[in-house]
Amino acid sequence: MERVKSWLLAFLVALSLVQSFLLAYSIPGISTTVRTEQDYVNTEPMGAEQTVEDVIFPEQIVLHFGNGKHTVMNAGDLPYYSSVYDKLKNREFTSFQKMSPYVVDWKEIRSANLGLELSFGSGIPVELLRKVMKLQGNQEFMADSVDRIWIFRSISGSGDEVRTFFFSSGGQAVYESKRADLSVQDVEDDVGLGAYLTPYAVTEDGLYVPQEPVEAAEAIVGYDAYPPDLMQRNLFFDPGTTRTLKDRSGSQVYTDGKHALQVEQDGEWIRYTDPAAPQNNEQSGSAGSNVSSGVVAAVVFINQHGGWDGRHQLQSTADASTGIGKSLLFGQYFRLDANRSFPILPGGGFRFGYMKLTAQQSVVTGYERSLITLSETPExxxxxxxxGGTELQKALGGFSRRAEVQALFPAVKAEPLEHGKLRFDPVWVVRLSDGTRQTLTGALPAGFDGSAYKKKLSGRGLLEGTGPLSADNGGASGATTQGGSASGGNPAGTQQGSGAGEAPASESGGSPDGAQ
Known part of the structure; x- marks a missing residue:
């Protein structure tokens, strides 16, 4: 009997130990969970999410037909633009060799060789571009920034071949990919997509100008706006600790003592600052990697705090005005229909069509955006x-900053109307060497029939006689090739010193990056 009691007691002690183990290690929630500010993500649904790959794409793709003929695909010219760019994103470019930009006669290549150019505006770090394209190169190439990729068919005694060049943003070097996954047939197919598009002529300084009127549209679109208190709950770790103030201009300010959210433009624009964010060492790593980590952080931040209203493009990676970190500008596109969209240029003092963030490597310290969300289709x-043609050339010739113009493209200017509506008016916009964008000229008078005008020309194909323009009809006055040689010329005809500068707003419809 005593032996049975002993065995029973031992069994009960063992069972107690097993239960204690299960209670300590197997029941969910037994440990304490501490929520940190870095882990906090508001779950209230707002805009859609995007990836870094979604916001990096060329400003323009220029197609060269040879015989001095060209056309341009702007980023909103779908689906042809997407067909060309999507193909290139899936091709590999390796074995890069650095060389002087003046060893090739680029004017001759532009005029005579079948090919295409991808323009990335003020430039983009290769470290960031490789997130979109399959690039593999040495450390020097990966640490550089490029503003243009030029692919063309080269004819030699040994047969046709494809050559591919990446242009450094500083204009001092080009990198040739000695192993590019492209065939002559690929280039011919891509260029063939533009056979019936609007013909463009090229100025002496490499600016492409349409030789016919370009079709666009004026539209009225309804919109909604997120309430500011939704952004307050989204941006603050503990919204219950925030208080509301009024600044001298009458704007509403939410603050928790560390962060500040300023609400402007009748509740449709916000400006968020986090001065308490850790000050990362901007000197560590290459400039390209610092920009790349900042852009990745910015995209994630926007995904978590407001989301994206439609398509956006990374347009500027300039140094912040404070001298610490990078000022990142994402420009919005207005979707007119399934096949066309246009970059938005804010009109006058109306702030809309962009998001601006300040990032110190992987930490976002400033955030500005509109709370407006557009309806999916215009009313x-x-x-x-x-x-196009002579009229546009005259507008260029009379532009006060003509020597600084580096690109010309169609856009829309946003103007607020009553009752929750915006009007989008088509305009020609120029991008200047300091990164700013300004309106060049507006649309032709209402009722002008561009299709009837085109019928008077040589069909829908490329026009005859679309060679280089002179200084008198839109070329830069006194434009000379950079770096000496008249036969070599500056790569792609661009001017030196094109930085990714801030883009301050202007009364004439300038870009918004200077809004402080």
Whole structure:
């Protein structure tokens, strides 16, 4: 009997130990969970999410047909633009060799060789571009920034071949990919997509100008706006600790003592600052890797705090005005229909169409954006035509900062109307060497029929006689090739010193990056 009691007691002690183990290690929630500010993500649904790959794409793709003929695909010219760019994103470019930009006669290549150019505006770090394209190169190439990729068919005694060059943003070097996964047939197919697009001529300084009016549209679009208190709950770790103030301008300010959220423009624009964010060492790593980590952090931050209203493009990676970190500008596109969209240029003092963030490597310290969300389809739209040919050339020739113009493209200017509506007016926009964007000229008078005008020309194919323009009809006055040789010329005809500068707003419809 005593032996049975002993065995029973031992069994009960063992069972007690097993239960204690299960209680300590197997029941969820037994440990304490501490929520930190870095882990906090508000779950209230707002805009859609995007990836870094979604916001990096060329400003323009220029197609060269040879015989001095060209056309341009702007980033909103779908689906042809997407067809070309999507193909290139899936090809590999390796074995890069650095060389002087003046060893190739680029003017001759532009005029005579079948090919295409991808323009990335003020430039993009290779470290960031490789997130979109399959690039593999040495450390020097990966640490550089590029503003243009030029692919062309080269004819030699040994047969046709494809050559591919990446242009450094500083204009002092080009990198040739000695192993590019492209065939002559690939280049011919891509260029063939533009056979019936609007013909463009090229100025002496490498600016592409359409030789016919370009079809666009004026549209009226309804919109909603997120309430500011939703952004307050989204951006603050503990919204219950925030208080509301009024600044001298009458703007509403939310603050918890460390962060500040300023609400402006009748509750449709916000400016968020986090001065208490850790000050990362900006000197560590290459400039390209610092920009890359900042852009990745910015995209994630926007995904978590407001999301994206439609398509956006990374347009500037300039140094912040404070001298610490990078100022990142994401420009919005207005979707007119399934096949066309246009970059938005804010009109006058109305802030809309961009998001601006300040990032110190992987930490976002500043955030500005509109709370407006556009309706998916316009309430009304009417075809309008932007001028081309002589009229556009005259507008360029009379532009006060003509020597600084580095790109010309169609856009829309946003103007607020009553009752929750915006009007989008088509305009020609120029990008200047300091990164700013300004309106060059507006649309032709309402009722102008560009299709009838085109019928008077040589069909829908490329026009005859679309060679280089002179200084008198839109070329830069006194433009000379950079770096000496008249036969070599500056790569792609661009001017030196094109930095990714801040883009301050202007009364004439300038870009917004200077809003402080």
């Amino acid at each position: 009304a739209k009417v075809v309008r035509w932007l001028p």
